[in-house]
Amino acid sequence: MTNPRRASPNPGATAAGAPVAASRPLFQRASGLLRWESVLLVILALLVVEGTRLSKFFLTGPNFANLVSAVMEVAIVALPMTLIIITGEIDLSVESMIGLSGAILGWLWAAGVPIEAGIPIVLVVGALGGLLNGLLVARIGLPSLVVTLGTLALFRGLANVVLGPTAVSNFPAGFTAFGFGNIPGTPVPWTLIVFAVLGVVFYLVAHRTWIGRQVFAVGKNKDAARYSGVRVGTLKAALFVLSGVIAALAGVILAARFSSARADNGTGLTLVVVTIVLLGGVDINGGKGTITGVILAVFTLSVLQNALRLAGVSSEYQAVAVGLLLIGSVTAPYLARQTRSYSDRARRGRHPPAGSVERGEVV
Amino acid sequence: MSAEVSARPSGPGAGARILSTVGRSRELTLAGVMVVLCLVVALLAPHFLSLSNLSQVATLAAIIAIAAVGESMVIITKNVDLSVESTIGLVAFVVADVLRQKALPVPMAWLVGVGLGLVLGMANGAIITLLRVPSLVATLGTLSIFRGLDFFVAGGHEVNLADLPPGYSDAATSAFFGVPLFVILAIVVVVVVALVLRLTRFGRQLYAVGSNAEAAMIIGIRSRLMVFGAFSACGLLAGIAGVLWGMEFGTIYATSASGVALQIIAAAVVGGVTIAGGAGTVVGAALGALFLGLINNSLLLLQMPQELLQVIYGAVILVAVTADALIQRRERRVAAEHAFR
Secondary structure, three states: OOOOOOOOOOHHHHOOOOHHHHOOOHHHHHHHHHHHHHHHHHHHHHHHHHHHHHOOOOOOHHHHHHHHHOOHHHHHHHHHHHHHHHOOOOOOOHHHHHHHHHHHHHHHHHOOOOHHHHHHHHHHHHHHHHHHHHHHHHOOOOOHHHHHHHHHHHHHHHHHHHHOOOEEOOOOHHHHHHHHOEOOOOOOEHHHHHHHHHHHHHHHHHHHOHHHHHHHHHHHOHHHHHHOOOOHHHHHHHHHHHHHHHHHHHHHHHHHHHOOEEOOOOOOHHHHHHHHHHHOOOOOOOOOOOHHHHHHHHHHHHHHHHHHHHOOOOHHHHHHHHHHHHHHHHHHHHHHHHHHHHHHHHHHOOOOOOOOOOOOOOO | OHHHHHHOOOOOHHHHHHHHHHHHHHHHHHHHHHHHHHHHHHHHOHHHHOHHHHHHHHHHHHHHHHHHHHHHHHHHOOOOOOOHHHHHHHHHHHHHHHHHOOOOOHHHHHHHHHHHHHHHHHHHHHHHHOOOOOHHHHHHHHHHHHHHHHHHHHOOOOEOHHHOOOOHHHHHOOEEOOEEHHHHHHHHHHHHHHHHHHHOHHHHHHHHHHHOHHHHHHOOOOHHHHHHHHHHHHHHHHHHHHHHHHHHHOOEOOOOOOOHHHHHHHHHHHOOOOOOOOOOOHHHHHHHHHHHHHHHHHHHHOOOOOOHHHHHHHHHHHHHHHHHHHHHHHHHHHHHHHHHO
């Protein structure tokens, strides 16, 4: 997935701290880093204005709680997905793990196991599922695309085996209140607190610790990272385990919010998670991205979905909007890069040899 | 054949021979596993061997096989198409809708369906090659965009068999000398594509692009044009599969064929088409489709819970790719020892 030869107008950006980077003025590099987040902020502001125009309830507390809690499951799953995509891998199985953890939780509850005991059990199941992905990717060296496509089917199938076509819906009130209730006296949903805590932790780990540096190093150049002492396999396996645990937690939250555990909970959510991550400016080829961008993308997407709903757009067409957003969020930076590199060349008064711009590009 | 193509220019004689044997044995291995599975199921459930049951299995597998052939061409170029199921669903619905409104005669409606598949495939190809969106992302997007179009066309309705011309779905059950029509069609598709991949420059270039895009570029292969061609062909074949899907099932919903992409990709992967690109044959993919169909049928006949199907499909994918990787690792070691001596 990594593509070292993608022609970059700013070669310094691919080698942090290299002398090449130092030759560019500092503010230019800073603006390059901030640009995508700024674009997202502008889009978010425009969406809020549009939402306010569509409905006078848009800027109310209950609607805020509503639009935020509708995306919290995908939001927390997007955090580990961000790190996985930065290392150049992908985890397509998260939506099935969401279904499987909800199904097992429901089955345990129906069998008389208290919720407080059920939640740790399904988190362990999530870890085991992630470990399976991680071992196959890191140990056997299989492409994560095909591994997680396999476990996408496997986990969903297991959810079907556990729960069949039935739904478990008699969860205790305290549990479901966690899913769609707010902190008393505020319009802040409990689940937003979970996302906020995880968001801060992931931000710190990704951008302030050696673990984060290793993640980016692996994504930029796997071999260079290995030669400089990064245990690439262990790191990747750990990220898949993390992804499994968080997806299982998302399954718990989804079951609580719907106050229903069904084997098909979470179907189609991988699309939304990957869209959030890429909309957040993370490079699908690995090596680049920020947790801040992804957090902004979470709110952009939730406001967009809410505005579409207020405009009377049905959920099928909302999925189309998400699909367009996904493709657009990869295309826009590419087109911007192209325009910039052409204008750079034009300024230097040099014509590029035909077709040289993306030589070696692997599509 | 793929192994020969990719190995011949670079590998030593022994390595190439070993690789080509493994490449050939994948189809044989799969055929062997299927024979054993058939024997076991036939012993436990004699109805398995009845002509009606075998025709039904083969007809369903034929539809998946046609789509899997297209998917294989894409995977051989080191890409993936997750949107095939939406293409199949949309084509099936549009063809049924056109026939319901009696807007076109039946053959024209089929042509529209296949053409629509081609256009959707070209759209994927354009997004991937012109806008440089990685195929995984692009087709994850079009998976929901094409499905959205399906909902738009359907407008909350479905098309029933009664809305279609009388005798429309007869083709799905008709047979020549006991061989179902769809199976004959699938065999024709597999043979034509297999010959194209083996004998034409286009075919060899597809493998070259998948095994090493940069090297392919250096020797003058227009990689992106090849990838565009593979996605177009995949769309076209998904269009054919969509037309057949409509005939097979009669009643078409906006959600028809949801989740089938997994089965199609699984067929290709189990058939030995490697996700890493540059290897595998469409014959293998077609056998993979038949294998998955047999598993489905066995569960039904042995009265095992249908919920197990997805578990087994998932496990089969993981086992197939893991076995591949382990065999390749051993081959590499053997080849290395050989070279050392």
